[in-house]
Amino acid sequence: MTTRADRPDHRLLRRRGRSRGWTGAAALLLALTGSVVVSPAPAQAATAITINGSSGGRVFDGVGAISGGGGNSRLLIDYPEPQRSDILDYLFKPGYGAAMQIMKVEIGGDTNSTSGAEPSHQHSRGAVDCNRGYEWWMMAQAKARNPDIKLVGLAWGAPGWIGNGNFWSNDSIDYLIAWLGCATSHGLTIDYLGGWNERGRDLNWYKNLRTALNSRGYAGVRIVASDDFGWGSADDALRDPAFGAAVSVYGSHYVCGYRSAQTNCPSSANAVNSGKTLWASENGSDDYNGGAPALARGINRDYIDGRMTAYLNWPVLAAVTPNVPWSTTGVAVAPQPWSGYYSIGRSAWVMAHTTQFTAPGWRYLDSSSGYLGGNRNNGSYVSLTSPGNRDYSTIIETMDAGSAQDLQFSVTGGLSAGTLHVFSTNVRSSNPADHFVRRADITPSNGSFSLTVQPGYVYSLTTTTGQGKGAATSPAQGALALPYGDDFDAYQTGREAKYLSDHQGSFEVTGCAGGRTGQCVRQMSEQAPIFWTSGHAEPFTLLGDVNWRNYTVSSDVLLEKSGYVQLVGRAGNYNHDGPQNLNAYYLRVADNGSWSIRSNDTSGNQRTLAGGTTAALGTGRWHKLALTLNGATLTAAVDGVTVGSATDSAWVAGQVGYATGQGVTAQFDNLTITPLGTQPGPTGEIRGAGSNRCLDVNAQSQADGAVVQIWDCNGGTNQRWTATSTSQLTVYGNKCLDAPGTTAGTRVQIYTCNGGANQQWRINADGTITGVQSGLCLDVTGQGTANGTAVALWSCNGGSNQRWTRS
Template sequence: MRTAPRALLALLSLCLALLTAPTAATAAPRIPGTAITVDGNSPGRTFDGVGAISGGGGNSRLLLDYPEPQRSQILDYLFKPGYGAALQILKVEIGGDTNSTDGAEASIEHSRGSIDCSSGYEWWLMAQAKARNPGIKLYGLSWGAPGWIGNGNFWSQDMVDYLTNWLGCAKQHGLTIDYLGGWNERNYNASWYENLHSTLAARGFTRTKVVGADSFSWDVATAMQNDPALKSAIDIVGSHYPCGYTSTMTNCATSPDALATGKRLWASENGSEDADTGAAPIARGVNRGYLDGKMTAFINWPVVAALYPNLGFNSMGLVTANEPWSGAYTVGRSTWAIAQTTQFTAPGWQYLDTASGYLAGDRANGSYVSYASPDRSAWSTVLETMDAGVAQTVTLDTAGGLPGGTLHVWSSDFSYPTAAGRLVRGPDLTAVDGSYQLTLQPGRMYTVTTTTGQGPGTATGPQRAPLALPYRDSLAGTGTGKEARYFSAMNGAFQTAPCAGGRSGNCLRQQAPTTPIRWTDESADQPYTIMGDTSWSDYTVGVDALLQQSGTVDLLGRVGTQGRNNNGLDAYRLRVGDDGAWSILKSDTSWNFTTLAAGTVQALGLNTWHHLSLDFQGSTITARLDSTTLATVNDGDYGAGQIGLGTGGYYPAQFSRLTITAHPTAPLDGVYHLVNANSGQLLDAQDQGTSDGTPVIQWAANGGANQQWRLTGTGDGYYVLTGVASGKVLDVPGGTSLPGTQLQLWTPNGGTGQQWQVVPADSGHYTLRARSDGDLADVQGASLSLGAQAIQWPANGGANQSWQLEKVE
């Protein structure tokens, strides 16, 4: 029994609290009030906007395949004024056929001189953003580039020409690119920037301003101070993560040289935070970037998490949208952290320096920044109290010709996991003796404004659902140059093209002919593309393949976790060459390959179609080529995953007529112990609790019914896990999507936070995926300690997210 020690500890804590409780004479400290005069005559820089990034890479890919109306709803939450994030800048990747974090975006020019302006999906996204907000600013940046450029040298005339070709494509799409960068996070080349600037002017792209250097420091500003030509060539100095990478963004900084340039200074990439937990850092960073470093734009990476959950940055963005087949999506709290500024300002407004600062002069209390419209007919003050411990008051006065009258108040609560966290209209403020007073609660953002027309969107997505099998796709796509439905390229360029080998219609073709100029440093950079549901377990996948040049084609199955920046992949693959050599391979997240079987058949030749298939049943894997069984092997390391297609190098190959058929699997209904693969401890109701809200933890086996869980299928691929001792179910509190939320027991209510996908993982283990948001049941911090919290967390491939099901009855 564990109740007695914990009860004693609780009693001692209560006694200590009573002894040390503040009396009237020793009241808890209060934060002094803050007086703010919002003065239209204040100096201040010009506000350039808050935006987000599509690219770096593939993070928007699945959004294109979302059904209506969900796709439009997501786009509205991102770009529509007065609805959601109301983004003011959209920065996009200029595709280079190479992995740029969680995917590869297609180039417009795979080979020199062969330009396809329809290539890729960023044109579509920019057009959708412009349709919702015509005033949004567009910004292009390269992460990599096709290999023909400069014979592998990015800093070349070829690259300048390539960028102007891309700008020409934008013009064909009716888009004007406002800002253009160099090479993402690869420092700078002064003469190249000077050439870019002069070439843009010579070719008529005078409206496009150059941003340098989109790297992790302000070093380019120092160089600009010593190089007048470079200073003239760069219009905006942009730095990445000036508030710290994946940080709380409590402190932000520029440099004396950056300030001395007199140029606009931007946090041209910031964020890299989860859609929910990133809200508080964004709330600080947008304000403090200006207060600490006079940065006039904040650009969040990325715009949306529309990528598969087995990829490294699967929860980063403003909206999570990783199930196009179901239409499910969730709007993250980060959306509202941005909306508190964007819905109440516009690029071209002016910062009011005398009405911006830290509450009560201490950054621990929070910050405030004020903005005024150019004609001084409107103003807004944005305040954040992310780190404050108690409530505090602010008093506002207006001066310098700014309007007074009734002021409107909107707030978002990020103080705890189950807080609403979205834009809420509060009571209006009216002046008393010429001043306005507002009480600020801790952990919140507030906007006081004279503007109107704001509000939170009301659309919600449907519940999550597996991608049903059987699944078939001709791979003809929706048009030449597009990716096939649900496929997401990780390296290379998989786009539809006229079929070869005498077959009519379109097929999926690997288009990149040479190794690109890479951004990532993966040791195995061969092209491949993935698709499907990570919960698929026992199935047969088949596809027709054709090689147009000598090489190999790959069919992948049970595709699981990908190493960060594509530095490995848990998967099985059948590899077949035109010479007839074949192998069954297993790869891991460090790109170690194990050969499970190999051999040779009659040469396949070129420009002829052949059928490849992989069959998975438990640990048995069978590979077939045409009508011949190549081998059957046994390996149980990967129990479930997606499918994929690939080539052994950068050369053309085609794929057609994909089929995926499921094998019947036995239901898991029954009573189990759930044993964590990392710690060996059991999923446990803390202190044998049976009431609503009882925390769920890990604990050593003790034979208690509070460690037994009854799995009951819902009939659509999910299970309810009921505690045998309590009759209550494993529950995500409030169905929140906030990572790190501790799991609990709760009375059954049919909610998606009480439904779990039980997915085979490795070596007979399973993951438990919450239907509410797709996060996994996880032991916090991979702890080995008794009593460590069971939480929800995005998939990361860790053993602490893997559970053995030991049948009890």
């Protein structure tokens, strides 16, 4: 039976026939069969491509992504069913979505490694716990969907006890082998193991690691070196052959350039000539939609330019709240476990164009891969063949092409002469209906066939079957309702409490101390870690909705040693490289009874707003702290007694959290967040996450065409926007936020509301605001933060200048 997906797209084929000059019977034959038997001379010469199964080429290792580096998968495990399984299917299930073939995971180190911190399996020497964190769960879920997926482990940071702060030590080798043992206890086999992410290499350490793996039952684990920038490992191996013998894979990061268009992706002569496997072992760091064109180029061009046989995107997905750095990177976003909302990006479908049509163990065909017409601007193509040299797939990208191109293929070298199945994605379209579309099959005639490719597309041609596009849909976005509370008693020891996301240190559930029964959250890091970031923030963890405005956050606390604990309120944007790096208010109380209300920002500018001394908390005893944030009034209470207050309006909305001093172990219990007054409604300020300034109509003008900018928040009517049920953002009651064009760089303005699509906006869970007509993000130009900086449409990229908070 012919399904709808199997039928020819007659409109596409008719257009194709006309573009070739075919008329009458020839065009009709093309429309009905998808085959070209009669081939009149086209208006311009077609590009000839030979797919030759006899061509030499390297073995393909896979395309996938990285979970970690860090914390970017955190919220996924807290999603309800069926949404959690739906997301996992889109990531890993063959024939459904991104169908990842390889996944690298972070070996947690109790320290921030970009978007959060992941817990170590060994907080202190000898105390191994194999049930911490969510990466074991992630790997098990990936394996359950694709038993053939390859798994890679890599450390970004590590607990400070390792080598007394020196990662390149025997301690870290023992630490990594203990982690492999944990994987075994979970029924997981790790295929590859790296060293220290982007922190250089110690050649003797890698040789010692190889010896230790061989002697302790892990001879099958292959070593990747050195997960840094460039191909220095290949150069080092020429000088130190023993190092070369210890390593199986040379892995380099951002081989096409960091966050680049990925148009040119070389390796090095020493790397290519080494005979080693070469990987692009970290790439991307791009928005899940906006990064799709670069991903399409890079997957092909890494092999064409540099003979790299694996491509690992950073990260798998962004399962983080929108105030976290890189909150829209990956192939999907999952920022709201409380509502179940998620979104699958164009990058997932670009990845699927390789992963659903190949498998690790296939082989590239070098003479059947290259640039269309020898010109990079026309696009690229790669061809691969299955073991046995029968089935084949060709993946074509035309990201930079300016017009349609006719391609004439010849198939030779023992490859199948059977029907070709064709899929395409219009990467320039934001309409999901244009992504991963099954096109008309092609039946080669005498080993030849033709295809017309459009600009800005990815195409996959294959003799295999089993490809598909998942049909699960996300529920609508929704706020995390207040009041909210958690007594932490429902969790197993070693796990993370629901929605609580670590950003430095490690906060995990354990049995309560101080004579209290039940479970509590404990800050586990007993010393400064081996940091991956340049900044050395103290331990903190966050929870909740970034739009929470007026509330009281309270919690029981117990200090296990001298130092201080903190409650965090209105936590917003943060910068992982800063020493104290969070836009937030803090209530800090020390064991000696000193207390303070503080404000901090992403540049580490900390202000003490109020302070004093109350009865000493001491250690080993429970106390209740509360921080009330009501408008500009901030009030602190200890054990039910108000100790002081302050007035400040720097931060108007944000999450709650726990924090401690560096190396201070402490426990927390009975978290409550109680709302005060009104929470954000349809009318209020729209603040830029990067600037903390408001969306503002220039000079308080009410004239049509008045431009919009950012300015210090002042409560003016020109800064009060209403989100309507018809997707408009209105100001002054009758003027709409209006985009007079659909191209990147179009400056937004106000205009009398008229119901046009250019006046409709989507307020997204990731904090972005996108134009319904353009699909582009509301952007503060040049990432500016100064008063008067223009606001315009721009391609979504996950930057803090494209994220907004309503209050």
